[in-house]
Amino acid sequence: MKAWDAIVIGGGHNGLVNACYLQRAGLDVLVVEKNDWVGGAATSRELTPGFLYSNCSYVCSLFRPEIMRDLELPRFGLQVISYEGGAVFTRDGDYLANYRDHDAHRREFARFSKRDAEAYDRYSRDVTRQCRFIQPLLMRTAPDPTSFKPRDIGELLYLGKKFAGLSAEEMALTLRFWTMSISDFLDEYFETDVIKANFALSGIIGTALGPMSPGTAYVLLHHYMGEVDGSVGAWGYARGGMGAVTRALAASFKASGGTIRTVAEVDHVLVKNGKAKGVVLAGGEEIYGKLVISNADVKRTFLKLVEEKELPDIFLRRVRNFKIRGSSGKVNIALDSLPEFPALPKDSPVYRADMHFTDSIERMERAYDDWKAGRWSADPFLDMMIPTTLDPTMAPPGKHFMSCFVQYAPPKIRGADWTDADRDGFAESVIAQIAEYSPGFRDRIVHMEVRTPREIEAEVGLTEGNIFQGELTFDQLLFNRPVPGYAQYRSPLSGLYMCGSSTHPGGGVMGAPGRNAAAEILRDLAKPILHMSPAHDVI
Amino acid sequence: MNHHPSIKRSTDTRIAAQSHFRTLRLGTPFQPRIDALGLKQDWYSWAGYRAPHSLWDEELEYFAIRSQAALFDISPMTKYRIEGPDAEAYLDRVTLRDVTRLKPGRVHYTAWCDDEGFVLDDGTLFRLSPTRFRLCSQERHLPWLLDSVIGYDVSVEEETEAVAGLALQGPTSFAILRDAGFAGVERLKVFDLAEFAHDGATVTISRTGFTGDLGYELFVPADKALSLWDRLMAAGELRGIRAIGYTALNRARLEAGLIVANADFTAAEHAIRTDRLRMPDEIGLGFMIDPDKGHFNGRRAILEARAKKKLRHVLVGLEIEGNIPAEHAIVYYRKSQEVGLVSAAMWSPMAKRNIALASLQRPYGDTIVDDLWVEIYAMRELQYQKLMKKAKVVQRPFIKLDRRTANPPADF
Numbered sequence: 011m012k013a014w015d016a017i018v019i020g021g022g023h024n025g026l027v028n029a030c031y032l033q034r035a036g037l038d039v040l041v042v043e044k045n046d047w048v049g050g051a052a053t054s055r056e057l058t059p060g061f062l063y064s065n066c067s068y069v070c071s072l073f074r075p076e077i078m079r080d081l082e083l084p085r086f087g088l089q090v091i092s093y094e095g096g097a098v099f100t101r102d103g104d105y106l107a108n109y110r111d112h113d114a115h116r117r118e119f120a121r122f123s124k125r126d127a128e129a130y131d132r133y134s135r136d137v138t139r140q141c142r143f144i145q146p147l148l149m150r151t152a153p154d155p156t157s158f159k160p161r162d163i164g165e166l167l168y169l170g171k172k173f174a175g176l177s178a179e180e181m182a183l184t185l186r187f188w189t190m191s192i193s194d195f196l197d198e199y200f201e202t203d204v205i206k207a208n209f210a211l212s213g214i215i216g217t218a219l220g221p222m223s224p225g226t227a228y229v230l231l232h233h234y235m236g237e238v239d240g241s242v243g244a245w246g247y248a249r250g251g252m253g254a255v256t257r258a259l260a261a262s263f264k265a266s267g268g269t270i271r272t273v274a275e276v277d278h279v280l281v282k283n284g285k286a287k288g289v290v291l292a293g294g295e296e297i298y299g300k301l302v303i304s305n306a307d308v309k310r311t312f313l314k315l316v317e318e319k320e321l322p323d324i325f326l327r328r329v330r331n332f333k334i335r336g337s338s339g340k341v342n343i344a345l346d347s348l349p350e351f352p353a354l355p356k357d358s359p360v361y362r363a364d365m366h367f368t369d370s371i372e373r374m375e376r377a378y379d380d381w382k383a384g385r386w387s388a389d390p391f392l393d394m395m396i397p398t399t400l401d402p403t404m405a406p407p408g409k410h411f412m413s414c415f416v417q418y419a420p421p422k423i424r425g426a427d428w429t430d431a432d433r434d435g436f437a438e439s440v441i442a443q444i445a446e447y448s449p450g451f452r453d454r455i456v457h458m459e460v461r462t463p464r465e466i467e468a469e470v471g472l473t474e475g476n477i478f479q480g481e482l483t484f485d486q487l488l489f490n491r492p493v494p495g496y497a498q499y500r501s502p503l504s505g506l507y508m509c510g511s512s513t514h515p516g517g518g519v520m521g522a523p524g525r526n527a528a529a530e531i532l533r534d535l536a537k538p539i540l541h542m543s544p545a546h547d548v549i
Numbered sequence: 550m551n552h553h554p555s556i557k558r559s560t561d562t563r564i565a566a567q568s569h570f571r572t573l574r575l576g577t578p579f580q581p582r583i584d585a586l587g588l589k590q591d592w593y594s595w596a597g598y599r600a601p602h603s604l605w606d607e608e609l610e611y612f613a614i615r616s617q618a619a620l621f622d623i624s625p626m627t628k629y630r631i632e633g634p635d636a637e638a639y640l641d642r643v644t645l646r647d648v649t650r651l652k653p654g655r656v657h658y659t660a661w662c663d664d665e666g667f668v669l670d671d672g673t674l675f676r677l678s679p680t681r682f683r684l685c686s687q688e689r690h691l692p693w694l695l696d697s698v699i700g701y702d703v704s705v706e707e708e709t710e711a712v713a714g715l716a717l718q719g720p721t722s723f724a725i726l727r728d729a730g731f732a733g734v735e736r737l738k739v740f741d742l743a744e745f746a747h748d749g750a751t752v753t754i755s756r757t758g759f760t761g762d763l764g765y766e767l768f769v770p771a772d773k774a775l776s777l778w779d780r781l782m783a784a785g786e787l788r789g790i791r792a793i794g795y796t797a798l799n800r801a802r803l804e805a806g807l808i809v810a811n812a813d814f815t816a817a818e819h820a821i822r823t824d825r826l827r828m829p830d831e832i833g834l835g836f837m838i839d840p841d842k843g844h845f846n847g848r849r850a851i852l853e854a855r856a857k858k859k860l861r862h863v864l865v866g867l868e869i870e871g872n873i874p875a876e877h878a879i880v881y882y883r884k885s886q887e888v889g890l891v892s893a894a895m896w897s898p899m900a901k902r903n904i905a906l907a908s909l910q911r912p913y914g915d916t917i918v919d920d921l922w923v924e925i926y927a928m929r930e931l932q933y934q935k936l937m938k939k940a941k942v943v944q945r946p947f948i949k950l951d952r953r954t955a956n957p958p959a960d961f
Binding site for chain 2 (some may be wrong): 125
């Protein structure tokens, strides 16, 4: 019976990135995917004729350009387009926009506060400094601080040297940034509610924490350290929806000789004598592989796909306690015309940007209160955009796809599973909020896909529907992600690796975990790493 | 009371201001006149305003400064109005120089630092009355200025848009102001200011400028800007007045040895790389520091750096052999060791010398001033001509014009 060199469980972006690198290094790689499409949470599907949805993830910035280049993704159709800044609608009929032009941005903020308008430069400087500190860490395996291996010591020294290279002020800021709440952090720069709300949203997206919870300042940083073609912090649309990322990855993988099997759900990992030997599919079919790499999150991998008896107790306990909490949902809407927002001038660039309706940190925190009580937020926080204003491939001319990321949505409703009625109630809270700012909005809706944590877990396989495969809090980052001692993509089982967002450097459509895992695997195989270009210079 | 000017504006005012997104580059109050003269349509963005690099000919615009009189729109400069019984004490605390020695009716060039002693910006401080000041600068500092207000009875208000500014610079600038009817302007000595009547309002005229030449700066309410422009142009017609753009002014300022924030040094609030931060002593502003005047922002750090000899850079004037401008050239010691960078350079028509400003790593430029070289990469018809030229550290300003300080000022 054939034994593959490597079997990757799950065809999400990290699984595919990992598979691509291994295949290009000369391994014979199989990707098994339970759905009849690949992409995981980076997927575009046509659920109603003529409309392509970015079903889960919806914008692109974190995806590492080194990976796009190594895997020749442009050749396989990947194009990322920068979009305009965004806006927060205010309840008094106005809005606060973020313009790309520096001076327009300042003038816009000055409409609300001259002081805050002039505070932006210092804020931007400090955030940029922190991003520059973290960026080089993304494409490196986090060192194991307890190991005496030369490479770990070398990496620790690198980290230490980088940290020691900071000025006293920067060091203080770094520690504050990694531990503070986004609300407290923003208070140090700004005084106006809507301006703080405008920035705070990056601190809570995908996170089961409120803007006043410690640790959310780092989440903001995580959303700032991406880029679109060198423009650090910028966000863009993948042309054709986020599925374009994984379509290109799959095409690149196949072009280099890789094999993908869809509708192939893994029931469990085949383990013999503490070593992974392959996978068993849901139908009972056994597929043998010298290595097994899981793109699934750490809980799914070790609590569902591997038998408990094969794993050390402490490891299992830590996996069980790994925080991977559902906090968000998604409503994808097909519209027969562009919605109007009376508060927004018709020629505003904001139509081509992300839009928000939560104009104070207080309201965000209230929305989080609902989550704690096991309810979806009555007044949810939306990250809403209409990619078809820039991407003509996703809907017929004049018609539009609208993506609404919604927070907060708890993994269970008052301790019970989500019901269809709950899902509809959740969707209504979203539509009602949009309709409040856009009269006639309901009449434009052609079709709608509503995804609560239930749907996201069932379809994509993300535990509790957590988009990052685990919270991005400092206790779960670097050499603690996902579990101390296992932060280098290896697991307690020989031959079983992790490559998903549960591993360093975490979630978002970044691809870094997939690539870093491939580097570790190739090191274990004593294969030269030839197909990986070095991480981009941060100068 | 601490007047806090950042009171929320009314919703109506706010909404009315939305439309700014349609005009990414604003016009200044003088724009109709400048547009009419901007034959080259050669604009750049100065703090979000549409400002001219050059209006018709950058060489001739420069010579207008040095031979006749040049009119340059300085409205985009950031302006703060600082007023109150404690304004003097407050500014003495915030800025480097001793404000208690700045008398009403006087202007001084100053700078201000963060708590680490790094320069936030340089600018001019106008003392309009015992309790009223105007601070002009390149960058924006409202949060810094407001945060520093605590404990002082003073108000700080940004007035960039409300106040229009003009620089009238050059040998005939005084004669033009006199002929325009600003009686008493002859009494203004360098760094003096006075208020004059204009079109039912008041224009503040100071004998200041950025050219090292005889010259004045005029500040007027924005709605009186055009009538002031017309008044000067009419009076200057027979004395060669010309409107100019920034390129010409930039040449004049370099001859005068003056530095520009974010061109010759990186302002602290913009410096992403912390090794780019500079203390006053590192950019030639050490003369502003008065250790005896009491506490001011950055004092402890600056004095400690001096005492422990931690100052790592020095800004110097260079005279470079030959005639090829050394803009952004690397400075070497003994032709091999990299010791600094040229931030601005030109052939000086007034000095007939090849001049430059450069930041060097001490001790070079400080105690070691011999055997310095610059490597000039001169692109000529798609080929770099590499030149290694000797550089000599010289005093600034590179030119000294008697007419700048002559009292009373001459007609030309």
